[in-house]
Amino acid sequence: MLYFARWKIALICAVCALGVLLSLPNLFSPSWLARLPNFVPHKQVALGLDLRGGSYLLLQVDVAAAQRERLSSLIDNVRNALRDANIGYTGLEVEGDAITFTIRELDRIDDARQALRKIDPDLTVEITNDGSGTMRFGAVATDARRRQAVEQSIEIIRRRIDETGTKEPTIQREGSDRILVQLPGVDNPEHVKALLGRTAKLTFQLVDTSVSLEDARRGRLPPGDVILSAEEGKGGHAGPPAYVVRKRVMVGGDTLVDAQPTFQNNEPVVSFRFDSAGAKRFGDATRENVGRPFAIVLDNKVISAPVIREPILGGSGIISGSFTVQSASDLALLLRAGALPAPITILEERTVGPDLGADSIHAGAVASIVGVVLVVVFMVLFYGLFGVFADIALFFNLCLMLGSLSLLGATLTLPGIAGIALTMGMAVDANVLIYERIREEVRGGRTMLSALDAGFKRAFGTILDSHITTLFAGALMFLLGSGPVKGFAVTLSIGVLTSLFSAILVTRLLIVTWLREWKPKAIPI
Amino acid sequence: MRPLIVIRSTPKIDFMAWHKGGFAVSLLLTLSSIVLFLTVGLNYGIDFVGGTLIEVRSTSGPADLAAMRQKLDALHIGDASLQGFGPPTDVLIRLPRQPGGDASQEKVVQLARQALGQGVEYRRTEVVGPSVGSELIQAGVKATILALLAIAGYIWFRFEWQFGVGGMISTLHDVVTTVGLFALFQLEFNLTTLAAILTVAGYSVNDTVVIYDRVRESMRKYRTMPFRDLINLALNETLSRTMLTVSTVALAVLSLLFLGGEVLRGFSIAMLWGVVIGTYSSLFIAAPILYYVQPNRAAIARSAEGAKAGASGTP
Numbered sequence: 159m160l161y162f163a164r165w166k167i168a169l170i171c172a173v174c175a176l177g178v179l180l181s182l183p184n185l186f187s188p189s190w191l192a193r194l195p196n197f198v199p200h201k202q203v204a205l206g207l208d209l210r211g212g213s214y215l216l217l218q219v220d221v222a223a224a225q226r227e228r229l230s231s232l233i234d235n236v237r238n239a240l241r242d243a244n245i246g247y248t249g250l251e252v253e254g255d256a257i258t259f260t261i262r263e264l265d266r267i268d269d270a271r272q273a274l275r276k277i278d279p280d281l282t283v284e285i286t287n288d289g290s291g292t293m294r295f296g297a298v299a300t301d302a303r304r305r306q307a308v309e310q311s312i313e314i315i316r317r318r319i320d321e322t323g324t325k326e327p328t329i330q331r332e333g334s335d336r337i338l339v340q341l342p343g344v345d346n347p348e349h350v351k352a353l354l355g356r357t358a359k360l361t362f363q364l365v366d367t368s369v370s371l372e373d374a375r376r377g378r379l380p381p382g383d384v385i386l387s388a389e390e391g392k393g394g395h396a397g398p399p400a401y402v403v404r405k406r407v408m409v410g411g412d413t414l415v416d417a418q419p420t421f422q423n424n425e426p427v428v429s430f431r432f433d434s435a436g437a438k439r440f441g442d443a444t445r446e447n448v449g450r451p452f453a454i455v456l457d458n459k460v461i462s463a464p465v466i467r468e469p470i471l472g473g474s475g476i477i478s479g480s481f482t483v484q485s486a487s488d489l490a491l492l493l494r495a496g497a498l499p500a501p502i503t504i505l506e507e508r509t510v511g512p513d514l515g516a517d518s519i520h521a522g523a524v525a526s527i528v529g530v531v532l533v534v535v536f537m538v539l540f541y542g543l544f545g546v547f548a549d550i551a552l553f554f555n556l557c558l559m560l561g562s563l564s565l566l567g568a569t570l571t572l573p574g575i576a577g578i579a580l581t582m583g584m585a586v587d588a589n590v591l592i593y594e595r596i597r598e599e600v601r602g603g604r605t606m607l608s609a610l611d612a613g614f615k616r617a618f619g620t621i622l623d624s625h626i627t628t629l630f631a632g633a634l635m636f637l638l639g640s641g642p643v644k645g646f647a648v649t650l651s652i653g654v655l656t657s658l659f660s661a662i663l664v665t666r667l668l669i670v671t672w673l674r675e676w677k678p679k680a681i682p683i
Numbered sequence: 684m685r686p687l688i689v690i691r692s693t694p695k696i697d698f699m700a701w702h703k704g705g706f707a708v709s710l711l712l713t714l715s716s717i718v719l720f721l722t723v724g725l726n727y728g729i730d731f732v733g734g735t736l737i738e739v740r741s742t743s744g745p746a747d748l749a750a751m752r753q754k755l756d757a758l759h760i761g762d763a764s765l766q767g768f769g770p771p772t773d774v775l776i777r778l779p780r781q782p783g784g785d786a787s788q789e790k791v792v793q794l795a796r797q798a799l800g801q802g803v804e805y806r807r808t809e810v811v812g813p814s815v816g817s818e819l820i821q822a823g824v825k826a827t828i829l830a831l832l833a834i835a836g837y838i839w840f841r842f843e844w845q846f847g848v849g850g851m852i853s854t855l856h857d858v859v860t861t862v863g864l865f866a867l868f869q870l871e872f873n874l875t876t877l878a879a880i881l882t883v884a885g886y887s888v889n890d891t892v893v894i895y896d897r898v899r900e901s902m903r904k905y906r907t908m909p910f911r912d913l914i915n916l917a918l919n920e921t922l923s924r925t926m927l928t929v930s931t932v933a934l935a936v937l938s939l940l941f942l943g944g945e946v947l948r949g950f951s952i953a954m955l956w957g958v959v960i961g962t963y964s965s966l967f968i969a970a971p972i973l974y975y976v977q978p979n980r981a982a983i984a985r986s987a988e989g990a991k992a993g994a995s996g997t998p
Contacts, residue, residue, distance in 0.1 A: 208946075216815065218785070345805065348793060355789075503785045507792075507810040514738065514806035521944030529938035533931045540927060542686035573875050576939055576947055580882065580954065583935030584889075587928045591893065594924040601693070620896040623841055624889040630833045631885030635878055638826040640819065643878045650882065682685045 162670055170663050174554045177656075180561030201564045206571035206645055209519050211512035212342040216505045217354065219311050219335045221304045222255065224500030225295065229257050234382075234405075235277045236293070243273040256294035264289050304335055307499040312337055315502075317495035318353050336505070345511045357457050357501050358492035360411030362440065364404040365451040365463050374402045382406065389459040389479060401460045403453045408443040409436050417493035419486040420476075426486035427478045430493060437473025445469035454479075456489070522575035529579045530556070537586055541593055543682050547668040548589035548661070555585050555653070555660035562652050571645030581653025584628070588661030591624075592617040597683055606681050610673075614666055621662065628654050698918045698966060699911050699974065705967030709856055716863020723866050728873030729809060731823075733816040735778040735791050738768060738807035739799065745771040746803075754798045760791055769945045773806070785812030823877045830881055831855060834888045842895060843983065845976040850891050853969035857887040857961050864956050865949075875950040883957025886932065890925065890965040897921050898973060902983045910977065914970050929962045 162170075183191055183202050191200050207214050229252045236257060240247050246262035247270075261270050267285050274283045274291075280299035285291035295303065312329055315337060319327045328340040339354075341347060366383050374385055379402070387400040413436025420429050432440055444452075444466045453463045454477050461479040481489070510518075534552065537545035559578060563570060596613030604612060632654065635647035672678070729736050739746070748765050751774060755763040761779040768775040778795065781787045788810050796805070831854055839847030861880055865872050897917040905913060936958060940951035 218814075348796075351789060503812075504789050504810075505785050505812045505815045507789070507808065509805075509808040511804065511806045513740070513804065518944055518946060521942060522947075525939045525942035525944075525947075528942055529935040532934040532938060536931055536934060539687050540689075543684040545686065546684065572944075572946055573878055573950065576875075576943065576950055579935050579939050579943075580932070583932040584886070584928075586931050587889070590924050590927045590931070594921075594927070597923075598693075598920065616900075620893050623837075623896060624892045627834050627837060627888040627892060628882075628885040630837065631830050631881045634826045634830045634833065635881050638822045638829075639878065640822070640874070643874050646875070646878045646882075683689075 162667060167667065170667050173558070173659070174664065177554055177558035177561040180564055181557040181559075184560055184564065199564075201567070203560060203563045203570045204567060205515075205519075206569045206574070206642075207340055207342060207508070207515075208510050208572050208642065209515050209522075209570065209575075210342055211345060211510050211515035212340065213344040213347040213350070213507070213509040215339040215341070215347065215351070215354070215507050216332065217311075217315075217337040217339060218503045218505050219304075219308050219337065220501045220503060221307050221335050224307055225255060225300070225303065226252060229255075232277065232281070232293075233257060236274060239273045239277060240270065243269055245270050245273070256292045259291050261285060261289040261291060308335055308337065310499045311502065314496050314498050315339065315354060318491065319350065321491045321495060322350060322353065324350070337502075343512070345509060347507065347509055351504060351507070353488060353492065354502055355504070356492060357498045358411070358489075358495070359457055359497040360414070360493060361455045362408040362410075362443075363406065363453050363455055364408060364443075364447060365453050366402045366404055367450060369402055371398060371400055371402055386453065386455060386458055386460050389456065389461045401453055401463055403455065403460070408452065409440045411493060411497055413437075413439070414493055417490040419483070419490045422476060422478060425478060426481040426483045427476050428481070428486050428490045428493070429474065429476045430490075431474040434473070437471075440473070440475075441469060441471040445471075518572045519575075522572055522579075526575060526579040526582070530582050533582055533586055537589070541589075541683055543672075544589075544593055544669070547665050547672075548586055548593075550668060551589065551660040551664040552582065552585060554664055555656050556582065558656040558660065559649065559653050562656065563649065566652075568648050568652075569645055570649070571642050573642045573646035574649040577646045577649030577653065581650060581657065585653065585657035585661055587624070588617075588621045588657060589665055591621055592661075592665070593683060596681065600681060600683075606679075607673075609681065610669065614662070618662065621658070625654050625658055694919050694922055696919055696922070697915060699915050699971060702967055702971035702974070705963075705971065709860075709964065709968055712860045712863065713856055716859050716866065719863050719866040723869070725862070725866050725872040726869040728871045728876075729777065729780075729811045729816070730873045731816050731820050733780040733788065733811045733813040735776075735788065735795070735811075736807070736809040737776040737778070737792070737795060737805065739774050739776065739803040740806055741772045741774070741802060742804055743802055746774045748774060751776070751799060754800075755795060758794050758798055760794060773945075780813055780816075785814055788812050819874065823874075826877070826881060827858065827884070830884050831858070834884065838888070838892065838895070841892075842899060843978045845973060845978040846895050846899075848976055849969045849972035850888055850895070852972060853891055853964040854884050854887050856964050856968055857957060858884055860960055861953055861957050865953070870952060871949055873949065875947070876953050879950045879953035879957065882954065883961060886958060887961030887964060890928070890961055891969040893924065894918060894921050894965050894970055895973075898970065899978075899983055902978070902980055906980065906984055910974060910980075914974055918966060918970055925962060925965065929958060932958050 180199050183200055188202070194200070233250060233252060236259070237250060245266050248260050248262060250257070250259040261267055267289060270291070271283055271285055274293065280295050281293045282296050283291065283293050308331055312331060316329050319329065319339070319341070324341050324344055326342055330338050332338040341350065344350065366380060369378060369380055374383065379385065382405050383402050384405050385400050386403050388398065409432065413432050414430050415433045417428055417430040420427060448466050448468060451463045451465045453460045455461070461477060530552070534549045537548045539545070541548065559581065592613050595617045596609050599609035599612045629651055632647045632651035635643050636651065639647055752763060752765050755776065760781065764777040766775050767773065776795070778791055781791055792808055792810055831851060834854060835847045835851035838850040858880055861883055865876065894917060897920055898914060901913050901917050933955065936951055936954045939947055940955060943951060
């Protein structure tokens with residue numbers, strides 16, 4: 159017990175030295191660190207947004223809405239398939255996550271099944287014997303689609319945020335259909351939120367001039383048409399409130415390769431360029447429809463509906479509407495980044511200004527330092543020299559904690575700082591247990607050496623049991639908690655582990671060394 | 684270098700003489716906590732119920748709460764609650780959850796910013812939608828229950844089931860009364876409070892385990908000592924440790940409470956109460972419960988040989 163093998167001493171010293179070395183970078187400013195040679199550790203503890211200031215957004219990808227939209231786009235195919243097969247039907251519509259309809263001729267259900275299965279292999283077709291049918295995406299297809307939608311959304315969100323010039327954004331998936339966005343240094347995320355809140359699906363569609371808006375609204379909407387309202391501009395927009403537009407898309411925004419804000423007649427506009435396929439389709443469509451208006455549609459709202467004066471063959475064009483400089487540059491940004499595959503809702507926003515962050519660091523550091531100093535003084539008051547040993551162990555514990563946090567790339571939050579302060583108070587518990595045990599053994603009449611030996615040995619089981627229960631609480635907080643709670647759980651758990659090492663091994667090594675070098679006659683506690 | 688303060692001898696306090704009083708007090712505390720929780724309820728922060736929280740600092744001297752309230756009331760976005768937060772320049776504004784799901788919450792911040800206008804600096808903005816809030820409540824309740832079960836299970840595994848029951852009851856007592864404290868003073872109950880409560884659970888068991896360990900050891904050592912005296916002995920022998928540890932943890936928590944800033948206040952209050960009540964419950968609930976559920980002394984004595992063999996293997 160009171161003998162340490164050489165290699166053990168070396169190992170304990172090495173771990174302590176490593177802890178000091180790894181935690182050292184946290185004392186210096188990053189610019190200072192940059193001047194140090196490469197072999198010195200540079201990693202600092204990453205600060206959470208609540209300490210460095212910034213914005214945290216939790217987004218939900220509305221996969222169901224995307225699926226509903228996809229189903230409504232398939233309704234035309236269902237209609238055509240049944241019509242081509244000459245099968246009568248009623249009540250064709252999208253209901254929840256399925257297309258529903260009723261087959262009129264019950265003897266043709268099998269034909270209907272066959273015709274409908276060809277539409278999309280992912281769709282399951284179910285028609286009961288009384289003719290009522292449902293078509294929906296299977297679980298596997300829905301899952302694959304959700305994954306794809308979330309991944310695409312992450313990519314597009316990243317592009318949009320990068321375009322705004324935010325430094326070091328973190329964009330990651332959370333759960334099955336959520337995305338976590340962290341924007342360090344952003345203290346007013348309104349602009350980013352506005353950019354993320356838009357799907358930015360751009361299409362060019364022909365305006366149907368054969369029917370007036372009033373007639374269409376009264377129910378005389380030609381098949382294949384849809385009524386789309388006009389985008390509300392900055393005020394002076396003198397167009398109709400809505401348009402009757404062909405559902406068929408001439409060209410989609412996915413064929414754009416570039417979009418830039420610019421000016422035309424002193425008005426902010428957005429200029430764009432198609433890729434070659436898009437340019438060809440746009441050229442063909444405009445050639446066939448000279449003299450007729452087409453609608454530029456963004457997220458199901460008509461931005462403007464210019465008349466095609468001549469075929470547009472160059473593959474580039476200009477979107478004019480009632481833009482402000484800001485909205486033109488935003489639209490250009492959104493078009494460059496691409497459309498989101500599904501609408502996005504912001505579930506949670508937490509923004510901390512840089513001043514509060516700095517105040518929190520300051521308050522947390524002061525509280526921690528004062529807490530540690532109080533504990534250190536307390537230990538010396540109650541245990542004298544052994545208290546000093548415990549305090550040295552506590553110092554190494556702090557270094558090991560900071561070092562582990564830096565090494566693991568863990569994020570330090572304000573509750574995390576509270577966790578450090580708290581662990582400092584709890585870490586000496588192991589020392590208290592050992593020392594109290596030694597005192598008892600001395601009182602019980604043991605000699606100095608055997609009391610020391612028994613103290614460490616007997617306290618060990620208790621220390622282990624009591625630390626493991628704290629680890630349970632820490633692990634559960636980490637697994638089930640979110641953001642700030644996780645940060646606290648990490649520091650608490652790491653602190654419990656490092657205190658096992660420092661309070662037991664480091665303290666013991668110090669006491670053993672003291673015994674060997676000073677050869678005391680009695681224990682000073 | 685000798686310690687300045689030395690506890691010379693083992694105290695001889697008859698804890699068991701007080702345990703019925705302790706049970707009565709704890710029962711009263713627990714019941715009133717439950718009643719408070721059910722009637723008055725907790726003052727849930729936006730983490731759990733959704734809503735908007737904005738911390739602003741007036742850039743022109745002390746903040747004028749009345750004027751701010753007027754500006755916000757004009758928006759008709761429900762009852763805004765304003766309170767001073769630390770220095771007189773700082774105000775914490777809470778806006779209730781808006782009707783209409785997750786998407787409608789976001790607009791409120793913009794409206795409030797426009798209404799408050801210039802002259803304030805935004806230190807913190809938090810918007811939580813209703814769906815996240817209810818998930819966080821579920822996760823929190825789940826974490827607390829699992830923590831209690833895991834702790835009881837571990838004690839059962841390391842000791843006998845009777846110890847597990849005692850540990851669970853005393854930990855539950857600490858958790859419930861901490862919640863009761865928050866209901867009584869209507870302190871904001873948020874995510875960090877929940878973290879504090881879980882830590883309290885961990886700390887409370889830590890304390891209990893140390894005492895149980897000693898009870899078990901004494902059961903092996905003094906096989907014929909009346910159980911009542913044995914519990915007293917174990918409590919007295921560990922009393923100095925109990926007091927010293929509660930002191931060091933309390934020192935750390937007190938410095939957080941007074942110096943850690945407003946954001947950590949709720950956390951520190953929960954921790955401070957939890958540390959005190961956790962120590963109390965280890966002494967007056969967890970240990971005396973053993974007297975009533977009476978662990979099997981013969982079985983523990985028999986396991987002594989095995990334990991000895993195991994102990995010699997540990998470093």
